[in-house]
Amino acid sequence: xxxxxxxxxxxxxxxxxxxxxxxxxxxxxxxxxxxxxxxxxxxxxxxxxxxxxxxxxxxxxxxxxxxxxxxxxxxxxxxxxxxxxxxxxxxxxxxxxxxxxxxxxxxxxxxxxxxxxxxxxxxxxxxxxxxxxxxxxxxxxxxxxxxxxxxxxxxxxxxxxxxxxxxxxxxxxxxxxxxxxxxxxxxxxxxxxxxxxxxxxxxxxxxxxxxxxxxxxxxxxxxxxxxxxxxxxxxxxxxxxxxxxxxxxxxxxxxxxxxxxxxxxxx
Numbered sequence: 001x002x003x004x005x006x007x008x009x010x011x012x013x014x015x016x017x018x019x020x021x022x023x024x025x026x027x028x029x030x031x032x033x034x035x036x037x038x039x040x041x042x043x044x045x046x047x048x049x050x051x052x053x054x055x056x057x058x059x060x061x062x063x064x065x066x067x068x069x070x071x072x073x074x075x076x077x078x079x080x081x082x083x084x085x086x087x088x089x090x091x092x093x094x095x096x097x098x099x100x101x102x103x104x105x106x107x108x109x110x111x112x113x114x115x116x117x118x119x120x121x122x123x124x125x126x127x128x129x130x131x132x133x134x135x136x137x138x139x140x141x142x143x144x145x146x147x148x149x150x151x152x153x154x155x156x157x158x159x160x161x162x163x164x165x166x167x168x169x170x171x172x173x174x175x176x177x178x179x180x181x182x183x184x185x186x187x188x189x190x191x192x193x194x195x196x197x198x199x200x201x202x203x204x205x206x207x208x209x210x211x212x213x214x215x216x217x218x219x220x221x222x223x224x225x226x227x228x229x230x231x232x233x234x235x236x237x238x239x240x241x242x243x244x245x246x247x248x249x250x251x252x253x254x255x256x257x258x259x260x261x262x263x264x265x266x267x
Contacts, residue, residue: 020084022209028078056229101168104170104178140168217246
């Protein structure tokens, strides 16, 4: 797995040329006011065909970073670009269209529509965009190993299968970036590995870009790099992460954040 990651990263760097990064953050921060800063200014560039894990203790700012990067929340400082498009320059309508057509989302909760069949759930971004529903949704399901369940009801699937449907939906429009927020948090280890392997394959085979928030060191090992946050600030980055190193960094950051919180209360 690690060798495959390095080969993908090298190929991306060699062939990047003038193609814009899939995701760029320049001084992006989020201030809720009254001294509450959820995210201090972050600079980040994620090239196409890369898998980035974002990690940190609870309350470290990792979900805020993902929401700002994905256009789900407007940062109070800085610039976000997806595939070279500056999000702050877009109207709400244009931003909604960009999220639907150029961004994929996978959350801890699969957010499937129970009144729709499995294949209709995958095709939902096409339907919302007014595009005809062709064979893409069925091919997407086949790609995640669920082609035979296309016409089933969502309640007939296991939790892991539902998350694979959510992943097929996220990939339906060949997005610039797939944002995954704790995509394996509610899954057993075997189902989690299936989902992570599919995300990894989307990067290696299809040149997709994945930004995944996770608290799980084992999940982070599927990524090309892990970015660590603490107290809303970038606290470090590890290339080709392994379980032992990620576990150590997360333990140290947890202690650092706890110490900072105690100091804040004492002040």
